[in-house]
Amino acid sequence: MKNIDDLWKSGVTRRDFVKTCMTVSAMLGLPFSMVSKVAAAAQNADGRPAVIWLHFQECTGCSESLLRSSHPSVASLILDMISLDYHETLMAGSGHQAEKSLHDSMTANKGKYILVVEGGIPTKDNGIYCKVAGKTALESLRTAAEGAVAIIPIGTCASYGGIQSVGPNPTGAVGVRDIIKDKPIINIPGCPPNPYNFLSTVLYYVTFKKLPELDQLGRPKFAYGRRIHEHCERRPHFDAGRFSKAFGDPTHAEGYCLYKLGCKGPATYANCSVTRFNDGVAWPVGIGHPCIGCTEPDLLFKTAIADKVQIHEPTPFDSYAPVDLKDKGKGADPLTTGVIGLAAGAAIGAGIMLAKKLPDAPDKGDDHGKTE
Ligand code: FSX
Ligand code: SF4
Ligand code: F3S
Numbered sequence: 001m002k003n004i005d006d007l008w009k010s011g012v013t014r015r016d017f018v019k020t021c022m023t024v025s026a027m028l029g030l031p032f033s034m035v036s037k038v039a040a041a042a043q044n045a046d047g048r049p050a051v052i053w054l055h056f057q058e059c060t061g062c063s064e065s066l067l068r069s070s071h072p073s074v075a076s077l078i079l080d081m082i083s084l085d086y087h088e089t090l091m092a093g094s095g096h097q098a099e100k101s102l103h104d105s106m107t108a109n110k111g112k113y114i115l116v117v118e119g120g121i122p123t124k125d126n127g128i129y130c131k132v133a134g135k136t137a138l139e140s141l142r143t144a145a146e147g148a149v150a151i152i153p154i155g156t157c158a159s160y161g162g163i164q165s166v167g168p169n170p171t172g173a174v175g176v177r178d179i180i181k182d183k184p185i186i187n188i189p190g191c192p193p194n195p196y197n198f199l200s201t202v203l204y205y206v207t208f209k210k211l212p213e214l215d216q217l218g219r220p221k222f223a224y225g226r227r228i229h230e231h232c233e234r235r236p237h238f239d240a241g242r243f244s245k246a247f248g249d250p251t252h253a254e255g256y257c258l259y260k261l262g263c264k265g266p267a268t269y270a271n272c273s274v275t276r277f278n279d280g281v282a283w284p285v286g287i288g289h290p291c292i293g294c295t296e297p298d299l300l301f302k303t304a305i306a307d308k309v310q311i312h313e314p315t316p317f318d319s320y321a322p323v324d325l326k327d328k329g330k331g332a333d334p335l336t337t338g339v340i341g342l343a344a345g346a347a348i349g350a351g352i353m354l355a356k357k358l359p360d361a362p363d364k365g366d367d368h369g370k371t372e
Pocket of ligand 3: 292294295
């Protein structure tokens, strides 16, 4: 895109644009006064970083989730905010022509381009299990990483190895951080990740010319700083001891907590319940499927879907009344749980978990909680 008019021509309205900049600013925790700065950076054609996007072992769901939104703004904004010089799924060229554009972009933008990596990297047998243009993923990654200013592994495959790294990991698949040690790496995990987390990371970089603060797994804290369980719409049911017991039964239809069906939300750091997918309409737990921990290296496909995760450091909301937990080892009394319900829920949930037992609170006039 040469200028902002091209963005309007691509189907994005001014309203979409401002709304997206506001959403991104809110995600980044910026004050309202910064929205105009973010919008200005997004419109600045000169500030657009060159991006080289490589695909390795993956399903291309990460690119798909970015591009297939029914609404044009996220994909258009991302593609217009960066100068996407090489993307194997999107580019029209192929064969030698594609290889030339990769080489030309790496040479012209040496030391300045952002390298986006999608997919895991096989390392076993010198990486022969994934080759593009006669080169192994391992070789291509090392070569492209040399001239990059920073690397964004998009998706859990590129971040941590993903599905192909599950035991016995026949190809020795790993994430970018296991191979490249001398470049800034910003992981955007998720299978697939939320496009807004990628958009916000790029916009942060374009606006402030620096990388966002990261957690110990290399994820931006603005998006992966809190557990799903802390801002889940089913949390009041967890706190009140109401759990879905089977898919499709009345407890499931009522929207009860999915913990007993294996929800990994208590151990998964991500913003899915807040940012949501499909233009903010839906997210897995919201539509009845337990979180499978797709942003976590040790959970996705490595912990059985039905297995329950341990709950550490439950964090009651500040607005809840303080609750005396001295009886926590005995588990929650069902009547008390039912009466106190939401008001003291989080702390009672903590007590229940510490007792390693999760009784269901019976609701009067409803038999959902009576049978296990
Ligand atoms: Fe992996 Fe992305 Fe999951 Fe798929 O490319 S994170 S398998 S959604 O597509 O890498
Ligand atoms: Fe939500 Fe899962 Fe936590 Fe239940 S266990 S409150 S469904 S995140
Ligand atoms: Fe993934 Fe769990 Fe979100 S499965 S998409 S981290 S709700």
